[in-house]
Amino acid sequence: MNLNNIKGKKTFSTETIKRLSLYLRNLKRIRDSGINIISSDQISQFLEATPVQFRKDLSYFGGFGKRGVGYNVERLIKEIESILGVNKEWKIAMVGLGKLGTALLGFDGFSKFNIKIVYVFDSSTDKTENVKKGIKIEHISNMKEVIKKNSIKIAIISTPPDVAQHTANELVAAGITGVLNFAPILLKVPDHVSVSNVDMACELESLIFFATKKN
Amino acid sequence: MNLNNIKGKKTFSTETIKRLSLYLRNLKRIRDSGINIISSDQISQFLEATPVQFRKDLSYFGGFGKRGVGYNVERLIKEIESILGVNKEWKIAMVGLGKLGTALLGFDGFSKFNIKIVYVFDSSTDKTENVKKGIKIEHISNMKEVIKKNSIKIAIISTPPDVAQHTANELVAAGITGVLNFAPILLKVPDHVSVSNVDMACELESLIFFATKKN
DNA sequence: ACGTGTGAACCGATTCACAGCA
DNA sequence: TGCTGTGAATCGGTTCACACGT
Secondary structure, three states: OOOOOOOOOOOOOHHHHHHHHHHHHHHHHHHHOOOOEEOHHHHHOOOOOOHHHHHHHHHOOOOOEEOOOEEEHHHHHHHHHHHHOOOOOEEEEEEOOOHHHHHHHHHOOOHHHOEEEEEEEEOOHHHOOOEEOOEEEEEHHHHHHHHHHOOOOEEEEOOOHHHHHHHHHHHHHOOOOEEEEOOOOOOOOOOOOEEEEOOHHHHHHHHHHHHHHOO | OOOOOOOOOOOOOHHHHHHHHHHHHHHHHHHHOOOOEEOHHHHHOOOOOOHHHHHHHHHOOOOOEEOOOEEEHHHHHHHHHHHHOOOOOEEEEEEOOOHHHHHHHHHOOOHHHOEEEEEEEEOOHHHOOOEEOOEEEEEHHHHHHHHHHOOOOEEEEOOOHHHHHHHHHHHHHOOOOEEEEOOOOOOOOOOOOEEEEOOHHHHHHHHHHHHHHOO
16 A cells, blocks of 8 residues: 655645546446456557556555456455545535536536536626526625635636636635636646636647648 | 757747647737837746746747847747647537537637637447538538548547547548547557647546545 | 757656555 | 566656847
8 A cells, every 4th residue: 555645745746636537538438338357468559648547546555456367347446546535525615617518518428427517607797696407606706705606616717817816816715726728828836726727729720730730 | 959859850849839739829918918129037937937937948949039138029929820820710520429429519719729620420320411600511421521621630539438449440441641539548549640639538547636635 | 240040958747666554 | 497476777858037129
């Protein structure tokens, strides 16, 4: 049992954590296809990861496999869920209900991961008191209070870029410690807050480069 | 003038290209605020990149600055657009018009980058001949032909995971060389095809880890 | 003097090679 | 024997330090 996440001495990277999330999803699919035991070699065929990387990533949090045998799929799912902290439902907030925010709400792709957008805030008053898919849209002036009262920790910023930093400041003041940021700007936040930037335009533009320059 | 993208000897990474795209967007905002000349030190304040990284990234494609002075914003924008190949309009295709695909179409966040989703394919016949926002939704059986005929090079896969690989195969056969993949599986494609995976659930799950484990 | 451009040094993540255990 | 778990080696990307041009 090796716990590297001891204060000041974490040897695993952000990528390790993202991969754990990916492993988890694939393990669930493997479980659903009726497989109980799997080796790192077998699972690597479903993944953009080598068998060693899979084992190494897991080794940061303990050894969950049996030498000479492999991994118990069901147990590994439970362990990774526990490591990530996704073994309970997460209620998260979203700020900004423009085109992007509306699209994200409609997409609703997080609910099957036990992540639910339950609070949505927007500055436009005509959306206030509006209800979309059972979610009450509240005015941004209530944001701080609602987030504080309900101890929300994770928020999605889907506001226009020019108000994103201000929004982030408010969210941090309200107790948010994780931000999924869709605004194409660099958010300045305190050390205890994590920001993950999603930028599909950058992905597409780099794709255009590689898809047309390769030979 | 240094061209490292000579066959078999490219020294820059995928990250370099993604950063160029990010630089481009920020340079445009800087231009719009009326600034003509900027140093790498100044621009780095808008970015998650150091001044050296900015200069290094550019140096792979040539020296665009003036020593002792800085960079001409307008010229740099033109140069980066030319490097990425985004100095013309890109017509791209989308396959799969479920919740995610519909959300992406509604979001329409690519059009301001000169990237337009002009062909949408779906297997459901009741969506066929349908028109959304001026885009004709075609049945997937026409996909190969339409993509070939119009020389489309980039496609978005927003199908369910179980048909994503098959879709990718068809797309590659039709001449696609770049895929933005939203399906949470590993696509197997030939070497000349680039795949960029977008997985917001992974982002959120890793965010939950860091946002709750940090202290 | 000032800021760019870049080989060299550094550092962190991945991969290797093998010890350890069922 | 087979596959996991992991210190050591390797590799690649970032940062340093400084030469160069204006």
